[in-house]
Amino acid sequence: MFRVIPFLLLLSFNAMSQVAWINEIHYDNSGVDSLEFVEIIVLDPVSSDSLQVFLYDGNSGMVYDSIYLGEMEPGLVTGDFHFYSWFPEAIQNGPDGISLSLSDSLILFASYEGVFTAADGPAAGVVSELLPVAESAVDPGLAVGLTGMGSESRHFWWRVLERSPGGPNQDQVLTSDPVIKLYGPDSIHFGNVPYGDASLPESIVMAGANLTEHIQLAIPEGFQVSPDDQFSIIFDAGIHELLISDNYFSPDTLFVRFTPLVENETYTGHLRINSASATDSMYLTGSEGPYLLPNAWINEFHYDNESTDENEFVEVVVDDRYIDEVNYLSLYFYNGNNGLQYKTTPSDEWIPGFYDPEGFQYFTAMVKGIQNGAADGIALTYRNRLIQFISYEGVMTAVDGPAAGMTSTDTGVMEETDSPLNSSLQLMGTGGNYSDFTWHYSPGVNTMNMPNLDQVLPVVLSSYRLENTGKSFMLSWTSEFEKDNAAYIVQYSGDGDQYDFLGTVMPKGHISNTYEFVIPPFEHGYVRLVQEDWNGRRTYFEPLKLRVPDRSEIRFEIYSMTGRVVRQGSVYEPVEINAIIAHLPKSLYLVREIRKSGERIRKVIRDD
Numbered sequence: 001m002f003r004v005i006p007f008l009l010l011l012s013f014n015a016m017s018q019v020a021w022i023n024e025i026h027y028d029n030s031g032v033d034s035l036e037f038v039e040i041i042v043l044d045p046v047s048s049d050s051l052q053v054f055l056y057d058g059n060s061g062m063v064y065d066s067i068y069l070g071e072m073e074p075g076l077v078t079g080d081f082h083f084y085s086w087f088p089e090a091i092q093n094g095p096d097g098i099s100l101s102l103s104d105s106l107i108l109f110a111s112y113e114g115v116f117t118a119a120d121g122p123a124a125g126v127v128s129e130l131l132p133v134a135e136s137a138v139d140p141g142l143a144v145g146l147t148g149m150g151s152e153s154r155h156f157w158w159r160v161l162e163r164s165p166g167g168p169n170q171d172q173v174l175t176s177d178p179v180i181k182l183y184g185p186d187s188i189h190f191g192n193v194p195y196g197d198a199s200l201p202e203s204i205v206m207a208g209a210n211l212t213e214h215i216q217l218a219i220p221e222g223f224q225v226s227p228d229d230q231f232s233i234i235f236d237a238g239i240h241e242l243l244i245s246d247n248y249f250s251p252d253t254l255f256v257r258f259t260p261l262v263e264n265e266t267y268t269g270h271l272r273i274n275s276a277s278a279t280d281s282m283y284l285t286g287s288e289g290p291y292l293l294p295n296a297w298i299n300e301f302h303y304d305n306e307s308t309d310e311n312e313f314v315e316v317v318v319d320d321r322y323i324d325e326v327n328y329l330s331l332y333f334y335n336g337n338n339g340l341q342y343k344t345t346p347s348d349e350w351i352p353g354f355y356d357p358e359g360f361q362y363f364t365a366m367v368k369g370i371q372n373g374a375a376d377g378i379a380l381t382y383r384n385r386l387i388q389f390i391s392y393e394g395v396m397t398a399v400d401g402p403a404a405g406m407t408s409t410d411t412g413v414m415e416e417t418d419s420p421l422n423s424s425l426q427l428m429g430t431g432g433n434y435s436d437f438t439w440h441y442s443p444g445v446n447t448m449n450m451p452n453l454d455q456v457l458p459v460v461l462s463s464y465r466l467e468n469t470g471k472s473f474m475l476s477w478t479s480e481f482e483k484d485n486a487a488y489i490v491q492y493s494g495d496g497d498q499y500d501f502l503g504t505v506m507p508k509g510h511i512s513n514t515y516e517f518v519i520p521p522f523e524h525g526y527v528r529l530v531q532e533d534w535n536g537r538r539t540y541f542e543p544l545k546l547r548v549p550d551r552s553e554i555r556f557e558i559y560s561m562t563g564r565v566v567r568q569g570s571v572y573e574p575v576e577i578n579a580i581i582a583h584l585p586k587s588l589y590l591v592r593e594i595r596k597s598g599e600r601i602r603k604v605i606r607d608d
Helices: 320-328 575-582
Strands: 003-011 022-026 037-043 052-057 063-068 073-078 081-086 096-102 103-113 142-151 157-162 172-174 187-194 202-207 213-220 225-226 237-244 254-260 268-275 281-287 296-302 314-321 329-334 341-346 351-356 360-366 375-382 385-392 424-430 437-441 460-468 473-481 485-493 500-503 513-519 526-533 537-540 553-559 563-574 586-596 598-606
Touching: 022 096, 022 103, 037 052, 096 157, 213 225, 225 281, 296 375, 314 320, 314 329, 320 329, 320 360, 473 485, 473 526, 500 513, 553 575, 563 575, 575 586
Parallel strands: 142 172
Antiparallel strands: 003 187, 003 281, 022 037, 022 142, 037 081, 052 063, 052 096, 073 081, 096 103, 142 157, 202 254, 213 237, 213 268, 225 254, 268 281, 296 314, 296 424, 314 360, 329 341, 329 375, 351 360, 375 385, 424 437, 460 473, 473 513, 485 500, 485 526, 526 537, 553 563, 553 586, 586 598
16 A cells, blocks of 8 residues: 655744735736635734734835725634735736735735835835735636635645635645644655555755754654664664754754555644753654645657667656646666666756646656666656656566566557657547557657647536526536636626626536536527646537527616625526526625616525
8 A cells, every 4th residue: 555645843933924825816817806815813812903814016015005904804713824815996916925924023925917115105125925826817606715725825726716705715724733744845855655665765954943062853663763863873663852963963964764654544644843941942843644646647658660760759748736846756668588677767857848828747767778668667756756667568577676476557659660750659538647548650640748649637528508498598518528627617707708707516527427508598608617636727619599589578687785796797588687696606696687667676686
C-alpha cells in the first residue's frame, strides 16, 4: 500500500495575521459590474470600531473607500470563525487593492491584477501582495476566494468559485484541527512512501529560529530526525534534549524522514522543536493519507527511423493541478536485454509546449540515443516513485532504478527501421487519464509538444439542446466524460455578445449523466453552457437561440432588499414569477413588472 505524506512547517509569525483575513471578493463581471462584495473572516473577538477594511486605487495608491467591522453585514459563525460581508457602492477592477487593519496596525495588504505601493492609510509605503487569480468578465454569480481546509489564511489557496458572501466558500473547510497542506512554500512534501519503506529525507531550515544553547525535539512515532541527510545520527520518537555545538549538532538545518506505521490507517503527527529557554518554537505537522501520484503520462515518443535515427523524443502530458510538481518528474530509459537503465532525463531538461485550455500542459524531452528495441522501455517517475513503465517491441522486467522488479506494459505498436523521419507512437482517443487512450503508430506525422492526432481531453457532451416548453425553456445536455469537472454554468445573452450568469449545475460524476436547467421565458436572445474545471479553466459550448411565439411582452426588474438590481429582462405572457426568480439565492425580492397597460411592484420570497 502506497501513501502520501504531506507536511506543514509552521514557523513563528506575527500573531496579527490570525485576527482576520480576506476570504472572498467579487469586483468585476461581464456587462455592468453587479453583486460586488468583500468577505472577511474574523477569528479573535475584536471591537467593532477597531477592525477596518480599506479599498485602494492602484493608480494613485490612495484609499477610495473604507468600512469598520461594526458596519459590515454579519454572516455565519462556524466555531471560532466569524464571517462578515461588505457590499460597497463600487469596487474598482484593477490593478487595485484591499487591506485589513486593527487599531491602525496593518494586518495585510493584497492587490489583484497588478502590484503597487500604497500612498496613504494603514498600508502607506507597503508594497501589495498580488492575489494569484483574477476576475476577467466572469459571471456575477462567481467570485475569487480561498478554498481548501485549514484554520489560517495560508492554509488555503485562491481560485475562481461560486459567490457565497457570509459563509464558507465552495470546497472550503474551516477546522481548528492540525492542518495538512500538500504543496506550497510552507510545506515539506515527502512524496509517496510505500508502507514498510522510509521516505527520502527532507530538510528544515532553522536559520533565524533564535535557538539558544540547548534544543528540545519532541518526535512522534514514525518520524526520524538527523543533523545530516545521511542520518548518521538518528533521533527516533520521543523527547530529546540536545546541546548545540559545531561538532555535534547544527542549529541551521535538520533533516526529517518518515516511515508509515500502519497500513490503511490515517493519523496525524507533530514534530515540535523548542529552544531550552523557549525563545522560539517550530512545529512540523503531518498526516498519512491515501496513495496519490500526479496525473501525468507519456503521450508520444519517437525512437527509430530510416537511416540514422534523428529527432528522438518523448512527450509527457501533465495535469494542470500538478503543474507545480513538474520539477519532481523524470524519465528513465531501460535496456530490454539486461533490464538496466541506460539514460535519465530530468524535467529541467524538458521543453514546455502547448497548454491545452482543458488544463493539460505538454512537455517534450529531446533524447539522443533512445534504443530501438526489442524490447526496451521508458519509465516516468515522480520523486523517484514510479508513475508509468511502458515498453515497445515486447515486454521487459526492470532490474534497477525506480522500476526495479516491475514488468513493463507493451504499447502494442512499433516503429520500423524504415519508418519516415518524423514518425512517432501516439496516444489517441478521448479522456483525461492515460488509461483513456490507446497507442497508435503515426508514420511521418509527429505532433511533438502538441495534442496528438485524434486526441481530445475535454468534458464530452453527447447531446445538448434547448426546448420551448410553453411557459419557459428547458436546457438539457448529456455528458459522456467529466474529467475534473467542477461545475456547469448556464449563461444568457440578449445580443449573443455579452453573457450574464443564470445559474450553476453541479456535476454528478465521471460517467454518462443527463442534466436539465429551466430557463426563464425571455422574449429573445441566446443561452449557452459553460463547463468549469477544478483549476478554473472553462469550456464554452455553442450558444443556442431562444425562439418564442408572438405574445404580450412583459419587461421586469428584480431588486434585492438593499435596492440593487440583481436581474432584468423581458418575458411574455403567460409568465410564472417562480421562473423569473429561479436560480437566485433564497431571499426576499421586489419584482417590478412593466406592461403596456401599466406597472406593478410586488414582493416575492425565494425560499425553495
